[in-house]
Structures are given as C-alpha cells and as structure tokens.
Amino acid sequence: MATKAATKKIDSNKLIALYMDYVLENDAEPKSVYKFCKDVKIDESDFYNYYGSIESIRKGIWVKFYDNTFELLDKNKEYLSFTNRDKMLTFFFTFFELLTQNRSYVLFTLQNQKNKLESLEQLKGLRKKVKEFSGDLIEQANEEKTLNITKQNKSLFSEGAWLQLLFLLRFWLNDSSAGFEDTDVAIEKSVRTIFDVFDNSVLESIIDFGKFLYQSSKA
Numbered sequence: 001m002a003t004k005a006a007t008k009k010i011d012s013n014k015l016i017a018l019y020m021d022y023v024l025e026n027d028a029e030p031k032s033v034y035k036f037c038k039d040v041k042i043d044e045s046d047f048y049n050y051y052g053s054i055e056s057i058r059k060g061i062w063v064k065f066y067d068n069t070f071e072l073l074d075k076n077k078e079y080l081s082f083t084n085r086d087k088m089l090t091f092f093f094t095f096f097e098l099l100t101q102n103r104s105y106v107l108f109t110l111q112n113q114k115n116k117l118e119s120l121e122q123l124k125g126l127r128k129k130v131k132e133f134s135g136d137l138i139e140q141a142n143e144e145k146t147l148n149i150t151k152q153n154k155s156l157f158s159e160g161a162w163l164q165l166l167f168l169l170r171f172w173l174n175d176s177s178a179g180f181e182d183t184d185v186a187i188e189k190s191v192r193t194i195f196d197v198f199d200n201s202v203l204e205s206i207i208d209f210g211k212f213l214y215q216s217s218k219a
Helices: 012-026 033-040 044-048 054-074 084-101 103-109 114-119 121-143 154-174 178-198 201-218
Strands: none
Touching: 012 033, 012 054, 012 103, 033 044, 054 084, 054 103, 054 121, 084 103, 084 121, 084 154, 084 178, 114 154, 121 154, 154 178
C-alpha cells in the first residue's frame, strides 16, 4: 500500500507566510492552488482548510494585517482607556508598522494599481473590518452625547475612515522618507482632521448654553 508523503504542518499564519514568500521569490502570483501547493510541498487540503482560492488568500492577507494589528493593540493595557481619537491614531500607526514589515509584498501586490485602490477586490475584507472598527468608535461617542443633533452618522464616519486609510496607503506606497516619517506625519494630520470634522463638542456646548439662557430668562 502506498504511504502518504510527510507534509509540513501548517496553520493560517504559516500558509500566508508561504504564499507571500512564493510571490516574492517567483515575482508572480501562483497560477493555481495546485501549482502553489505542489511548489511549496503542502497538501491542497491544508490550503482549503483556510482559503477556497488564490483570490481568497489574497483578501485574507489584508484581513490578517488588520487582525494582527489588533492583537498588538490588545497587548497594550492602556489602549482601552484611550480617547477615540487616540484609538484611531494608534490603529493607523500600528497597521502601517505591520505593512512596513511586509512592504515588499504589499508593493508587489498593489503594483500599477495605486490610483484604483477603491475597486480592488483583495481589499474588500479589510474595508469591512475598518468600517466596523470606526463605526464602533462613533457608536461609543454617540452614547456619550445627550443631544440627538450632535450625534454623528455612523455610516458616514465609517466610510470616511475607510477613505482615509486608502489615502494613507497611497501616500505610504509613494513615501521615500527615512523610516517613512512623512507617513507618520500624514497619519497624525489626517486623524486630527477627520475627528475635527466629526467632533461636535463645541456645538453641544453652545446648545447647552443656549438652553441655560432660555431657562434662566423664564425663571
């Protein structure tokens, strides 16, 4: 009876590492799951335990970047006490640090597509994750507001956060500064801007003061 050849024991992290190495070493995406698995000497079943196609693993890599970002944030005991602005800022800094560690792969997979990132199929899973994260921040902020007029539109804010990430991704792809310092500055400025747009604390204070004056005039 023929015996099955020993194969590498892999999990999703190992599979992604094998895939990224394959792409960079061959300067090309694998033509099929069969070809990829044969070249890296793993069973097709090991691949299909985690992903159903080459396209799905390409999407999965971006989701993994996101998930790994939050694994790091969860280790920061102070993160939960941060303001929403600082949570967003820390997320972007950490996310782009991970991208930098994998810059060669990211540059390859996004080559010649810097100006049409919005339509890239491989980013759709990441888009969903980022919108959920930013939407949660707005929900938390809205719960602390007493006036409906000052509450923010969750859908609008989450879409704005996603467009912000795309802007920063384009910027980072073209950044040639030492240590990508210019990207760090862009992150700080963009986060400050988006929160200034959605921060209605001044408006809320004005309305509260107006109500106070109105009630006082009736006293």
